[in-house]
Amino acid sequence: MxxxxxxxxxxxxxxxxxxxxxxxxxxxxxxxxxxxxxxxxxxxxxxxxxxxxxxxxxxxxxxxxxxxxxxxxxxxxxxxxxxxxxxxxxxxxxxxxxxxxxxxxxxxxxxxxxxxxxxGEQSRGAGHGHSEVVMITLGTGVGGGVISGGRLIHGTGGSGGEIGHITVDFDGRFQCNCGKKGCLETVASATGMVNLAGYHSDDYENSVLSAAVKEGTLTSKAIVDAAMTGDPLAEFVVEEAARYLAAAMSNISVITNPGYFIFGGGVSRAGRYLTDKIKKYYDTLIFPPAADDMEIAMAELGxxxxxxxxxxxxxxxxxxx
Amino acid sequence: MxxxxxxxxxxxxxxxxxxxxxxxxxxxxxxxxxxxxxxxxxxxxxxxxxxxxxxxxxxxxxxxxxxxxxxxxxxxxxxxxxxxxxxxxxxxxxxxxxxxxxxxxxxxxxxxxxxxxxxGEQSRGAGHGHSEVVMITLGTGVGGGVISGGRLIHGTGGSGGEIGHITVDFDGRFQCNCGKKGCLETVASATGMVNLAGYHSDDYENSVLSAAVKEGTLTSKAIVDAAMTGDPLAEFVVEEAARYLAAAMSNISVITNPGYFIFGGGVSRAGRYLTDKIKKYYDTLIFPPAADDMEIAMAELGxxxxxxxxxxxxxxxxxxx
Missing domain, CATH: 3.30.420.40 (ATPase, nucleotide binding domain)
Structure with a gap:
């Protein structure tokens, strides 16, 4: 066989x-x-x-x-x-x-x-075999893969698809593992959401997250759960993460112009709560001709x-x- | 034949x-x-x-x-x-x-x-046939083309390579022809440099450009010429344009990771004066593994x-x- x-x-x-x-x-x-x-x-x-x-x-x-x-x-x-x-x-x-x-x-x-x-997601999962697909994996870091013409883009040194290292925070508030500051990963991954909550916690003193911020035990799951129940600090953090993701996506859209953005990883379990926010910001940032034919999908193959x-x-x- | x-x-x-x-x-x-x-x-x-x-x-x-x-x-x-x-x-x-x-x-x-x-530049000009090349054309607008695996990336709706519409000015100070604000084109093209000079002219009252700003007759060529002779407003504008170009390039470098960025168009006649500034900012923004094997070249085929x-x-x- x-x-x-x-x-x-x-x-x-x-x-x-x-x-x-x-x-x-x-x-x-x-x-x-x-x-x-x-x-x-x-x-x-x-x-x-x-x-x-x-x-x-x-x-x-x-x-x-x-x-x-x-x-x-x-x-x-x-x-x-x-x-x-x-x-x-x-x-x-x-x-x-x-x-x-x-x-x-x-x-x-x-x-x-x-x-x-x-x-895998492009060929047999949420991408349905579409030839132009970008996957964004929201875990401890932000991973990615960029597919054009049905093939992965590796680039000259293999840094193609390293979309966690797109610069989105031009204030460069948080250090990234890669050595530079301002990477998407520092504000939109699990770690990034915790970074943002710590940075803004003084502005929201009554947040249910305050104790965990002070103790250094905050998790992205706690942030997303608190956001869904209306905690102002948590909501602000998820909004910020979504805005940064939308900024990165809008830039990808005028470089390789994918038909699908597929979200995977632990943070993406926030599902439509997160992607609806991403879409809200994305619609304001996107180059209008690239706005058509673009779908946001959740990974299907786990x-x-x-x-x-x-x-x-x-x-x-x-x-x- | x-x-x-x-x-x-x-x-x-x-x-x-x-x-x-x-x-x-x-x-x-x-x-x-x-x-x-x-x-x-x-x-x-x-x-x-x-x-x-x-x-x-x-x-x-x-x-x-x-x-x-x-x-x-x-x-x-x-x-x-x-x-x-x-x-x-x-x-x-x-x-x-x-x-x-x-x-x-x-x-x-x-x-x-x-x-x-x-x-053309990739196959027969400054790209020397390298399979991973991005061209940035600095004219009235900012044009571009992204080549990966030796082929142009068009994307799902043809917006691949529209790098003039990468969002870099998150303050969104200037309206772009595309309908949105903050595009690279609004701050790094000939038009973009004039935008920046107008916006910042009050901070530099003794600039040789002040009269032209007030009369609405300023050109990017006048800005670059004045910058080269040390005019503070003009120097600031060229620095800002270079910084925004470097930001866009650093983002491209973790999406398709080109081996060459080729600059063409009228504004690029500023040559090394401009590209040295771009490189200075690029080095601080680039994902370190993508920093190797990257060359900035000037278009050769006109x-x-x-x-x-x-x-x-x-x-x-x-x-x-």
Whole structure:
């Protein structure tokens, strides 16, 4: 049987899937990620786990159409190299594609986890296969993936789609992990909402969040919950985050002009409460000709998005037409 | 002989070129643009002019590899339709590709002038064929073209590359032609520099520009000239324009991560005086991993860029590999 092997490798677990040539899922399962000894067992474990399904699913790894791997760190897509990965306990550059191909005998393609998740949602999730899609993942940080002409944009050094680092706060109030200030991530992620609540808490002394702000125990979930019940500080923070997201989106819309913005990640569980606010600001910021044909959608594949995207990469790059 | 026909159609003149399959220019010339009767003669005039070269250059229009046309208005790239064009006196939608193909018998592809200029610079000018290039044209407005994987990004509705409409002035001080406020074009084009000088002139009463500001006769050229001789208002305006350009560029760099930003257009004649200032601000705003491998270059093809880009479109889309 002609199969595609796909793995979304995370710091805790690896999500594995076997797909047919049309990207239909045949079987999916998970294995724990062993990050001991600088993550040196991870690829072998993934390979062994694929092998364990050969008999029941009637395929051979080395005769597969290819393997797609998503990794939680910066990837040189052309070369298949992972450039350091804290979550996997890997230091320095690792030739992931070459190593996995040598282990398995299967052609291998590698990209970072935010990109494969975006591609998965584009091809098999909320993007409905539309060729122009941007995914924004609101978690601890803000991740992203930009798809144009049905393909991920990597750019010259792999920073394509790093939309958490679009500058939106020109006052540069909060330091970003990347080294600069003012990034979307510093005001619109879970961390960013907490930043904003702390910054503005003195203006809203009666907020239900005040104690948590002082104790340093505030979470984005508490902010969103309080906003929905009308707490003024919490409402202000969500409005601000939405305004910054809308600013970033309006800028993306005149660069790659996507037909879908797809929101994923923990913060996006605020759902329409958040996206309605985003849309309100977006409508005032958008270049009018780009306002048509744009939809905001919520991610549909959850934790499976990366696995679908890794399989899609194999179909796009490794299967000869 | 296998030739590519290319035309960059402007409001005053049309630049025509004949290229070989490798995009080497065989001959170029210009004809005036006749915008009478709603521009209805333009395509026929271009076609006749190509025909007039058939004998001397030994080709047949209908046996050519294709015709590429750049037009100064919004183009639906997939359908080859121009959607109204003030400069050509055309109203409503015009099926440019179909009309020219019927006239000439040659396969025809159409894009807007900013896009074809960007593609020309990417393929045969300052971009040196690099696959990731963004062109920024600083004229009356701010035009742009975004190239990724060697191809222009049009996006879902053709607003890809409309980088003059990136929001950078969140105070929204100046109205843009597009209907919204705060666009890059309102603060970094020739018009934008004049906007800024007017807005800040009261802060710099001894500026050599003061009289022209009051009379409404100020030009961007006068601003740049005065800045170079140390006039404080003029220097402030150029610094501000550079800072806004750098902000837009830093955002583009985490969306498509180009290897080259190419500057063209009249304002860019300020050359290194302007780009050194842009670079100063850019270095503080850029996502650090995207800072490597990025070059700022000045356009090299001048008014021929669009013609080269129109020819490149034919090579990319109409010639079977």
């Amino acid at each position: 002609n199969v595609i092997l796909a793995a979304d490798i995370g710091g805790t677990s690896c999500k594995l899937g076997i797909f047919d040539e049309e990207l239909n899922l045949i079987e999916k399962w998970e294995i724990p990620t062993d990050i001991s000894e600088e993550g040196s067992h991870i690829l072998a474990d993934v390979h062994d786990s694929f092998r364990s399904k050969e008999e029941s699913l009637n395929f051979k790894v080395e005769e597969s159409l290819g393997a797609g791997l998503g990794m939680p760190g910066p990837v040189d897509f052309e070369k298949g190299i992972l450039n350091g990965c804290i979550n996997l306990n890997m230091k320095g550059k690792r030739s992931i594609a070459t190593t996995f191909r040598e282990l398995s005998g299967a052609a291998t393609i590698v990209d970072n986890d935010a990109n494969v998740a975006a591609l 934790n499976d998005a990366g696995m679908y995207g890794a399989a899609t990469l194999v179909k796009q790059y490794l299967i000869k037409k | 296998n030739v590519i026909l290319a035309a960059d159609i402007g409001g005053t003149s049309c630049k025509l070129g004949i290229f070989d399959e490798e995009l080497n220019l065989i001959e170029k010339w210009e004809i005036p643009t006749d915008i009478s009767e709603e521009g209805s003669h333009i395509l026929a005039d271009v076609h006749d002019s190509f025909r007039s070269k058939e004998e001397s250059l030994n080709f047949k229009v209908e046996e050519s590899l294709g015709a590429g046309l750049g037009m100064p208005g919004p183009v639906d790239f997939e359908k080859g339709i121009l959607n109204g064009c003030i400069n050509l006196n055309m109203k409503g939608k015009r099926s440019i590709a179909t009309t020219f193909r019927e006239l000439s018998g040659a396969a025809t592809i159409v894009d807007n002038d900013a896009n074809v200029a960007a593609l 008014n021929d860029a669009g013609m080269y880009g129109a020819a490149t479109l034919v090579k990319q889309y109409l010639i079977k590999k």
